[in-house]
Amino acid sequence: MSIALKPVHQRLHLYTEGNDTYLFTPEGNDAQALTIHRASGDITLNRLKVPLPPYALRSSKVIYGIIGLISLSLSEYIIVITGRESLGRLMGHEVYRATNFDILPLNPHVSSHNPPHPVESHLLALVRSHLHGGNFLFSYTWDLTRRLQAQWQSREKDVGKPLWQVADDRFFWNKFLQSRLIDLTTSDAKQDLSQYILPVMYGTFDLRPAFLHGRHMQLCLISRRSRFRAGTRYFRRGIDHDGHVANFNETEQLVLIEGQTTPGAPRPEDDSFATKLSFVQIRGSVPLFWSEINTLRYKPDLQIMDLQDTTNAMQKHLTEQVELYGEQALVNLVNQKGHEQPVKEAYERYVAQINVPKTRYEYFDFHNECRKMRWDRISVLIDRMQEDIDRHGYFQLNADNPTPVKMQKGVIRTNCMDNLDRTNVVQAALAKWTLNVQLRELGILSETAGIDDYEAFSKDFREMWADHADAIAKAYGGSGALKSDFTRTNLRTRKGLLEDGVKSVTRYLKNTFFDGARQDGFDLMTGTWRPRKSPSSALFLITDGRPLITRSMPVIASFSLFMICAGLTLPRTSDYSLFYYFMLWFTLMSIALIFMLIHGIDYVAWPRLIPPTDVIYYNGPGFRSARNGMGLNPKVAGELGKQHNLWLGSGRVRTATEEVEMGTIKKRVD
Template identity: 55%
Template sequence: MAPNPAYRRLDLWEIFSSLLCFACADKPPRYTTPETYTFVPADGGDRSLIVNRISGEIQVSSKFQTSVNNVKSKNTDIFGIVGIISLAITDYVVVMTGLEFKGELLGHEIFRATKFDLLPVNPDVEPEFYPAEHYLTGLLRKHLEEGLFWFSYTWDLTRRLQAQWSDSGDGKYLWELADDRFFWNKFLQSRLIDAAVADPERKISPFILPIIFGTFDIRPTTLNGHSIRLCLISRRSRYRAGTRYFRRGMDRDGHVANFNETEQILLVDKSEKTGATTEARLSFVQVRGSVPLFWAEVNNLRYKPELQVMELPDTEGGLRAHLQELVNIYGESACVSLVNQKGHELPIKEAFERYMKKLDVPKVRYEHFDFHSECSKMRWDRISLLIEKIQADLLRNGYFYEDAGRPDAVKLQRGVIRSNCMDNLDRTNVAQSAIAKWMLNRQLRDIGILQEHESVDKYEDFMHHFRHMWADHADYISKAYSGTGALKTDYTRTGKRTKWGLLDDGLNSVMRYLKNNFFDGPRQDGFDLFTGNWTPRRGSAVYVVVAAGAHAHFVFPVKMPMLVSLALFMICAGLTLPRSSDYSLSYWFALWTSLLVLALGFVLAHGVAYVSWPRLNPLTDLIEYNGPGYNGKRHGRGLGILAAPGLRQANVMKKRVPTKEIEMGVFEKKRID
């Protein structure tokens, strides 16, 4: 039987990859006229992509005449077209202007996109003169600057090895094969995709480049005389994407926040002892995602935000859709919950268990493991108790194994472990890395590299790569969701919990608090804009909200932080500055301490008003929710006379703008692909 075509370069992409200017010695020219953007192949090919700046039409030309009047050559390297997006005033062509080579996977180069540029289609638009346009382009640039974007010109990075083996897609373009969940720039590519589908003869498809948001790491090492490459890929879903506290739970379609598919790949090249050249490709996939219910934690300036578990009519349907999708894609699914069984997290645990028992979806089972209780006092070795609980699932589900010397796959993975804690970050990272190591031992024993009772733990060089790969992976996922590196990575890197690790976790926790309360609003807006979860309509009154300013508080909320700062300054001044009076400082300290306490009390009582909330999709309905389910003590709401910044304007705009123009929390969903 012929080798699997999923592991060879697609001929059409070999032909047209030069259009995206990869690996070209000469700079790929971009020609600009008042009427068009023209992207010309760097190798002198005769096909070019043209974007008409007047009509917005996209076409591929077989020739490019450099003698056209008013043509300007731009010497910026362009390595790919990320897509086209419409903002308040005009459309923009988003292009990739920088990349970094990160390694080879099965002969295909993998890159990280590092720099981007926005090319306005309307030649007369200068965003800085339009407040709404300036804000939106800023969100887009910030999202591109902070994201972890990976791609390959010749390999479908959105799909795991087993999916590519089962559906090689021979003769199709990468965008036609891509997993829709992980095609991060799918919304931006929708114009090009529509044009390609409408008229395949125009050959627009080679310009459509799928990009994933996630992680990629591949490291060469050896084990028992075998040359091995260990690879770890994480793919983040574009559905319900966002930041830690502004995207929790699920939507009506069952898409959950912070859903990541993590694939650990083991490539065994050859045996140095025997000289054999048999190649083995092994893959093991896990997934993580937010607890699939309607729930939230409402920021109110307290360290632990207010937990809300909302029992809505759509809960059962959304949860069933989520679980059924897992079964359809991966097979049998074991849902491992790591949340605490008491305290702040208890309501979400109980609600999850209640709905799982009520639905009883076939091929899905639930397993709870109280991570903090079982592994308290740095007893991290007790994570083995979780492995024991799910060992039968791991053995039954197996892993994907393809040997180059055999015509068919040796093994298929027939199920998946779905893990979650509250954030799907720190506890989930520890659990997934432990499960991955258990499966890695199993794979190496099955293919004869390890003896039956041997473990990779005794091979320090190999374990160094394994641990650091998983720790880096944990940091990347955490930064994308919470804004900081992961907690507990000292255990992942060294196999031990250390006091320095505890200190580092404390610093990261403080930074998470600051970022999640005061900086994540614009970050969430960037996610919503890029993924199409909010789409602007030119001339719409919604731009009043966009351009209103980031600190649209009432008078009192604005003054209180200033009063806190002033009181602290005056107290410090009384302690440090030279005295010019014989009067006691007691009255001075009493006055400013009282003002400080009153101001701080006011800020905490109205904490919701001081949080940096998203402005494109205001969470008003979520914050004001008072329906069935679990509601906390509603701290930080004050007397009800103050609203969070932008929320009061959003309430006004709801009366003026059709409901579908604004996504309100978990209750509305809008996406254009």
């Protein structure tokens, strides 16, 4: 199935004419060049065969696509792809990952490498960090953002359309950055910039050849991350008022099987597979208004906000999923005891209350069922879900039949607390179960055989799912997935437990001390926060508004530790004097550490563009496990936080346009 879409330019040459223009010229004689005027910001599509300006200088770098334009405090910038890596050829279409980027300022007086103001430097650093920290995928001729079944269903009306017009809005990651080009294209029929608008997807792509019982095939795994409510683990939880949930990912497992050929016969051309199979699953945060408040402690404070809009938001979310995918089997893996119990109970209460048609809730106590490394017990969940899996089915398209043999009529929506580790294990198990069914129904496997009976094939499958799990976990949680040893080897090992311990510590450090800047990058690049054209209005981004005593405590603790270590090298002339020496520095270090623990919230690297102050100091109906890290009197701290926004928002009282609603974030200008 190949849809003839309007192609996107694959290689561009960049010319600059002094400080006046950027000129992007595609390879080929019959293509129109694109001119962007730096002074005015105007974008024009040149007429055919217009000669280059006589003084234009050509850049040494090849441009592989325009990601879009972003406006910061001093200038607008063009973000372009200058490096790409081919990940494979899917049904005749090359799929790439962006590896290098350039940021081109429109303002001729601003350098992207050495901007004249520290606020602009900070914002550019956020852009670069986001670009180099993400996994951005694209294809010039194939819509990566939509699953195979969705493409088949709209194949007739999509013919001749540009890629950006058919892309799934949820997974069109650079939609905000491309808005200038899209608006110009839709408003002016003479300025069709579609061949310059390259949809980029944030996700994973893995394509591997396989051979089983004389049949050549390809295994492909694609995950698509939603740009709505995007962010990091502790700073994007739950749902917003539009029904978008955090860490929403669509995962599609493709199996492309070639027809039977005689020995020595030539291999078929691309996209001539005899059978194409697609199986889709989704994951997303528990659709409630909830969060975990980081306080420097390993386990954060759990908070559930019972807002009036909770029922409406959850209904929006589930209704949208039913409209997009069909029936929904909601698999919840959150623990039924301890820290996670309130989330499970609130989820079940609201699901029962709204009772959305074509949805069914299924609870599985993952940690209890699989305790003592009994990971084979996941089969219990699959047995419970078998009726749903059979009814939902999968998508199957045969080359000799113009209509699909099967359509997928529903999906399983899996979640745990983070939608990472437990979710990965369960989704991989469901995918393997479905793959076994598919290969048996095609006669490639016998009724009693499974892919685990064929080590080479099984190893590729396991590694694909483990790599996919690691990528999603790094994007959201900051480290590779836990429990991935089971996904890779079908065994839970003590070595895997040790590795999980290291990953857990890595997550804690990143989530506590680094994810604030990462969250700012998400908010900036997706258009959730937009800067004013005045760097002085955003000085709070580069200043520390905390009281002096708060800022001094880490310095005191560090210096005290240094003096203790230095004291170990002193000559032992008098144990009596050394006792007082060590007592002094141990006392100072202890006081500093205790102060930091009591005021832990002040030491977390919170997002600065949209600080979640109203969530941290929420005092409305709901549940809060504790008020750790908020000082000696958390009730007073809560009131002050609501009134003055504390230091998280630069010490200013927010204006109406800057308000952050519970569980959702309005687009705002600062």
